[in-house]
Amino acid sequence: MHEASNLVLERRFSSAIAEVHAKLLTGPWQVSILTTPQLRRYRNRGFQHGWRLVIPHGEGTLDFDVLVTEHFPHQPPRISLATLQRFLVWPHVEEDGVLCLLSSEATINSARPGEVTLSLLQDALQLVLESEIGNNQQDFRNEFTTYWGRKCPEQCIPVWSLLSPDQESRLIPFWSGKEFCLIGESTEQLEHWLNNATKKRISGSREYRQGILLPLPQLPCPKDFPKNGRDLIACIEQSNAKHLIESIHQEGLEGYLAVLAGKTPTGTAFGGVIARVQEKLRYPAERRGGSIIDGFRPGKAPKEVVQSQIKSSLSISLTTVERADALWIHGRGSDPKVKTLQSSTIAILGCGSIGSHLAFLLAEAGVGKLVLCDPEPLKWANVGRHALASDSVGTSKAKSLATTLKNSYPSSVGFDGYCKTWEGLASSMPEKLLTCDLLIAATGNWTTEASLNAWRKTADFRQPLLYCWAEAFAAAGHAIAIFPDDGCLQCGFSPLGLPKLSVTSWSEKTILQEAGCDTSFQPYGPIALSHIVSLAAELALDCLLGSVCESTERIWCGNKRLAKDNGGTWSEEWKSLVGDREQGSFTQELPWVPDKNCLECSFI
Ligand SMILES: [Zn+2]
Structure with a gap:
């Protein structure tokens, strides 16, 4: 198989060479085939074949080499100034005389190697003419x-x-x-x-x-x-x-x-x-x-x-x-949003499989300050779906995450990790939370998040609070941004912490117990989870940048097969909401509607 496909490529190469040769013979120049020593002048280029063209030019002549590698005609031929030394005198000339005529993204028609070659020769000639009259010196400055x-x-x-x-x-x-x-x-x-x-x-x-x-x-x-x-x-x-x-x-x-x-x-x-x-x-x-x-x-x-x-x-x-510098790293110096993000602070409460990846995405997007809070050390069982890897096992998730992020983005303003529960941080260093522009809860625990919901009112935290979680097998996920005086988390949940709207429904219990300990976990893989992390990160940025200003829920509905293969299906309330989008793989945005009878909202 391998040999046969090599043979096809060789034939393609030979017929392309023949086609170019025939085309070159029609041009207003002298053509000769380059000898091996002539090709060897272009060290480390891998040129397999080439032609020397002697072109009448002004009072004299101009020599171009047309050069191809074994990947021709899929890779374009290169044109070189065969006998002129113009490196750093004319723009777009490399040290060995080869001209840079195509950008790295340019595509060529490999079915027409002869025409491609002639058109490149035109470009090469144009470059020489402009360089001779000094018309393109600005190109040097543009690519300083x-x-x-x-x-x-x-x-x-x-x-x-x-x-x-x-x-x-x-x-x-x-x-x-x-x-x-x-x-x-x-x-x-x-x-x-x-x-x-x-x-x-x-x-x-x-x-x-x-x-x-x-x-x-x-x-x-x-x-x-x-x-x-x-x-x-x-x-x-x-x-x-x-x-x-x-x-x-x-x-x-x-x-x-x-x-x-x-x-x-x-x-x-x-x-x-x-x-x-x-x-x-x-x-x-x-x-x-x-x-x-x-x-x-x-x-x-x-x-x-x-x-x-x-x-x-x-x-x-x-x-x-x-x-x-941060403006360059996060936006190549041309994204005005990065300035806002650099001066923003986000606290992530819960640095597990969702929170840790969120921290990475937000830092990568240019958020300058992160307050990372999690009381747990990283265990081997976490490594398969956590942003930290085995070298952090046994260390505080929050602190190691902060250290890793500082190393990844040393020009960032400040990433701090606290090996504490969020309640511990709120009571010992309340300013760490109160000065944030956004709080993200990713603990995956109803009791914890319900008490954060209550804290928001008593502490009078006036910035948006974002909750995010995955449904079983990460077949669906939720990110909810709640703004002050615009409903609360409890508004969308039963008193026992069951969401009023679930995307999936399951015939069997989906939360598993780890053997020999009292830790429960949601069985899901890192790839299914990545959609939910992106969903939450995107909503977080929208809140910071002002494109979302009222309480909003975004739901990721995963591919139907993921739910089906694990014994789940779309819930009745979800189906009645989105109609016939049976196959899944989409996001849905909904307003987060305050519940008039919500006990938490009417509290105090
Ligand atoms: Zn409420």
């Missing part, structure tokens, strides 16, 4: 980060940036480690990040040094990237930061990090410049026992002399700067 990276030495230590992407020159602190450097707005911000990222093997001291941010009116093209200290000083002058650099260029300076910044169509981009001061100027004069500036006693050289000596002795190297 890519081209800057090409100029950085392979071994450079990357810089991760927590800077806010605004456009003001300023002094910025940075921390430098063995594997990466970190820059941010304040030493507190860097400290917070490093404390969160405990799994990053951060070695070295927590010493912070001074750097400088240089926003430029226009990002440079590769030919104008700084090559020496003089070029860096020119950048500093361009960004009106001369006054700042004077406070950095002091006697004894070893070096610093300068970060160039500028706008691109996809947000602010950064490039790093590591500046080093010549060794003989580095040490304070008194430590060297002599003057570092010729003709002056130690420490007595006039400021201007020190400044000009440092300026003329600077050497530089370039390094990549990757944005690691």
Whole structure:
């Protein structure tokens, strides 16, 4: 089977090559087939076949190579500047001359390899013409980060940036480690990040040094990237930061990090410049026992002399700067909602199979602060459907979840875990709950959630409260956001805690007891559950972002087979509500209607 399908691919390859060859012979150029040594010039590209085209161009000729891999015609051919070195001189030219003509998402018609090749040749020619008259230099600026990276030495230590992407020159602190450097707005911000990222093997001291941010009116093209200290000083002058650099260029300076910044169509981009001061100027004069500036006693050289000596002795190297700030991570810098989410706090009461995954989703979506509360340790039995894994067995679910999330999103504002019941947290640290923008109850326990429902009134908690739970086998699930003075949880439940509306009904008892202990559990799998987690997370965000402002219930009705295979069916009240949507797999939104006779609502 394998050999037969290989043979089909080989035939497809050969016939595509023949088709391209025939097409190329019709063009206004000379065609020859590339020899193996000529193909070998393109190292690590895997090109199997190629043609050299010599094209009349202006006064002379232009050489293109047309190159294909074994995956041709499913992968498009590549066109290369065969004899011209234009890497970082023209945009879209790689180091070996191969042109980037198609974006990575582009699709091609593999049934017409000849036409695809001719059309790419057209594009290549167009690129050459525009590059020759300098019409496309803006492309360099638009993809600044890519081209800057090409100029950085392979071994450079990357810089991760927590800077806010605004456009003001300023002094910025940075921390430098063995594997990466970190820059941010304040030493507190860097400290917070490093404390969160405990799994990053951060070695070295927590010493912070001074750097400088240089926003430029226009990002440079590769030919104008700084090559020496003089070029860096020119950048500093361009960004009106001369006054700042004077406070950095002091006697004894070893070096610093300068970060160039500028706008691109996809947000602010950064490039790093590591500046080093010549060794003989580095040490304070008194430590060297002599003057570092010729003709002056130690420490007595006039400021201007020190400044000009440092300026003329600077050497530089370039390094990549990757944005690691929350606005970039959670919305690529272009989602205005992330700002609101970053400043929001959600408490999750119950960090089990629903709560733990909810915490992950909300943190991933950009919620800046989470208060995680659960009195239980993680057990082996939990691992199959919990967001934490076996390395957390035996530890507090809430605390380990907070630690894991801090490591995953070290730029977040704050994830705190409390190994307590929610009642314990409410009595010992009530402000932790009262200052939240949203409380989520995911304990899966009626008694606990009924007392939370009562607490809301007595504590006068004025933010929405979201309850979520799964029906048996996670065949259906509920997320209910209840706003103050707009009904309560009890309104939709019997005094014994049975929901007035269930999606499924079961002929047998569905809650199981674990052998040898008094813990009961709902039998359901992680995949069925994921729909309910998403349902709750989506409603939580809608509450935070103001698109849901009154008490609302969202119900996930799972695939019918899941209920049926486990001995369940749709309940009569559900069927009368949704009609003939027998197959399931949909969400239904309903208003959460206050019950006039609700004892809890009329209480007090
Ligand atoms: Zn009520």
